[in-house]
Amino acid sequence: xASEAPVGVFDxxxxxxxVLGEIRARLPFESLLYVADSGHVPYGEKSPExxxxxxxxxxxxxxxxxxxxxxxxxxxxxxxxxxELRERHPELPIVGMEPAVKPAAAATRSGAVGVLATxxxxxxxxxxxxxxRFAHDVRVVTQPCPGLxxxxxxxxxxxxxxxxxxxxxxxxxxxxxxxxxxxxxxHYPFLRPLLRELVPAEVExxxxxxxxxxxxxxxxxxxxxxxxGPAQAARFWSSGEPAALARVLPVLWGExxxxxxxxx
Amino acid sequence: xASEAPVGVFDxxxxxxxVLGEIRARLPFESLLYVADSGHVPYGEKSPExxxxxxxxxxxxxxxxxxxxxxxxxxxxxxxxxxELRERHPELPIVGMEPAVKPAAAATRSGAVGVLATxxxxxxxxxxxxxxRFAHDVRVVTQPCPGLxxxxxxxxxxxxxxxxxxxxxxxxxxxxxxxxxxxxxxHYPFLRPLLRELVPAEVExxxxxxxxxxxxxxxxxxxxxxxxGPAQAARFWSSGEPAALARVLPVLWGExxxxxxxxx
Numbered sequence: 001x002a003s004e005a006p007v008g009v010f011d012x013x014x015x016x017x018x019v020l021g022e023i024r025a026r027l028p029f030e031s032l033l034y035v036a037d038s039g040h041v042p043y044g045e046k047s048p049e050x051x052x053x054x055x056x057x058x059x060x061x062x063x064x065x066x067x068x069x070x071x072x073x074x075x076x077x078x079x080x081x082x083x084e085l086r087e088r089h090p091e092l093p094i095v096g097m098e099p100a101v102k103p104a105a106a107a108t109r110s111g112a113v114g115v116l117a118t119x120x121x122x123x124x125x126x127x128x129x130x131x132x133r134f135a136h137d138v139r140v141v142t143q144p145c146p147g148l149x150x151x152x153x154x155x156x157x158x159x160x161x162x163x164x165x166x167x168x169x170x171x172x173x174x175x176x177x178x179x180x181x182x183x184x185x186x187h188y189p190f191l192r193p194l195l196r197e198l199v200p201a202e203v204e205x206x207x208x209x210x211x212x213x214x215x216x217x218x219x220x221x222x223x224x225x226x227x228x229g230p231a232q233a234a235r236f237w238s239s240g241e242p243a244a245l246a247r248v249l250p251v252l253w254g255e256x257x258x259x260x261x262x263x264x
Numbered sequence: 265x266a267s268e269a270p271v272g273v274f275d276x277x278x279x280x281x282x283v284l285g286e287i288r289a290r291l292p293f294e295s296l297l298y299v300a301d302s303g304h305v306p307y308g309e310k311s312p313e314x315x316x317x318x319x320x321x322x323x324x325x326x327x328x329x330x331x332x333x334x335x336x337x338x339x340x341x342x343x344x345x346x347x348e349l350r351e352r353h354p355e356l357p358i359v360g361m362e363p364a365v366k367p368a369a370a371a372t373r374s375g376a377v378g379v380l381a382t383x384x385x386x387x388x389x390x391x392x393x394x395x396x397r398f399a400h401d402v403r404v405v406t407q408p409c410p411g412l413x414x415x416x417x418x419x420x421x422x423x424x425x426x427x428x429x430x431x432x433x434x435x436x437x438x439x440x441x442x443x444x445x446x447x448x449x450x451h452y453p454f455l456r457p458l459l460r461e462l463v464p465a466e467v468e469x470x471x472x473x474x475x476x477x478x479x480x481x482x483x484x485x486x487x488x489x490x491x492x493g494p495a496q497a498a499r500f501w502s503s504g505e506p507a508a509l510a511r512v513l514p515v516l517w518g519e520x521x522x523x524x525x526x527x528x
Contacts, residue, residue: 028461197293200485201290201291202485221466
């Protein structure tokens with residue numbers, strides 16, 4: 001496997017671009033491929049079998065494009081499919097997401113941590129195991145957030161409807177005394193500016209993008225797979241409307257780029 | 265003191281804009297004032313007495329503009345002057361910078377931490393005390409970086425000369441086995457993209473901007489001084505060439521703004 005091969009990153013939609021940005025910052029010499037499964041967004045309320053089928057399909061596509069590593073830049077897809085992907089590709093470096101329960105438990109001073117995530121993530125055995133392992137001494141208040149992924153997909157990061165929806169999800173967590181909020185979905189880091197206006201200044205907001213980029217750097221380094229650069233321009237595919245992804249890239253990725261259609 | 269009063273932030277030049285950005289992200293309802301003492305940059309090689317005199321002058325100016333709190337967004341000025349400023353203004357919330365020795369000591373796995381900073385910071389008793397307190401179990405390799413502040417002041421964040429200078433400072437730290445580098449000057453976070461290209465992917469880069477914004481939030485919160493917003497547009501002054509600061513604001517602050525002259 002050539003070290004100059006690209007890293008494949010995918011998500012149910014545009015949320016994984018928050019992770020892609022962290023990877024670009026950490027690993028500027030890596031060439032990046034990104035698939036938005038926007039034809040099937042949101043994953044949050046889909047069945048695990050359905051999500052696994054989608055992940056198999058996308059992983060095969062990215063490997064066909066020469067990916068030397070995969071990043072499942074979606075908490076819900078990680079829960080449903082990362083174990084199966086690792087079984088199917090035992091040699092391949094694969095990094096998944098998980099809610100930042102451990103750092104949040106370390107950061108809270110009130111002893112109450114709030115988790116914003118999709119229903120699929122919150123209901124998963126993987127999330128229960130995380131709480132079991134790292135949240136013994138803190139109270140964890142979970143909040144499913146239907147509709148929020150769709151707001152980010154549309155690029156409506158500061159719209160009044162987004163604000164109202166987000167406020168309705170955050171309010172119960174604040175009322176419960178949470179001083180630390182976990183952004184448990186890769187779409188939510190794009191809502192940080194809005195969140196900052198909705199929560200007191202003392203409240204910590206914690207996501208996992210930087211830790212995932214660090215873990216990818218470690219796995220590539222151990223295998224001698226770090227690229228020496230220069231990187232190729234990132235390439236983008238969407239299973240939904242390529243034009244819709246192209247429209248939000250300048251805001252969510254910081255530059256414009258062409259988007260190709262992903263079959264099926 | 266009205267909670268809607270602004271927060272005053274200052275630096276020897278434009279480096280403190282990296283801290284100002286963290287404050288804006290953390291505290292979007294606060295109105296911000298910024299003084300760049302560019303007529304007297306760099307502080308790194310000036311005497312402590314000289315720097316204290318400059319800090320008194322700027323603090324008085326910012327208080328005259330109604331500041332309810334001060335952020336000394338410069339490591340060198342913090343070393344020289346923050347104790348005196350706190351004596352002169354015992355009631356005022358004042359936040360200073362300090363190199364992130366504690367988090368770096370926690371992050372290193374090789375046991376060797378590198379510190380990029382100005383001569384003034386590295387020679388200070390305050391820095392020695394930090395090492396004494398938090399760096400018992402790690403090797404600390406310090407590297408003064410003359411000329412680097414000037415590169416950032418000119419907005420030359422990716423110029424070949426900046427790259428060559430930065431490489432010459434980083435190389436000895438890597439050769440000494442450092443896997444964690446402390447950015448011990450507020451100018452250096454603007455060089456993160458360049459640094460990322462110059463150090464291996466496993467190396468951690470640590471600065472203090474986010475921690476300073478968090479500390480400011482805490483001090484304001486304790487005193488009931490957090491603004492309810494909306495914030496006024498940030499206001500900028502320079503003791504050097506106002507036009508020079510105005511020229512780099514779009515890059516270093518993310519938007520254009522008018523800059524007034526600070527009488528010196």
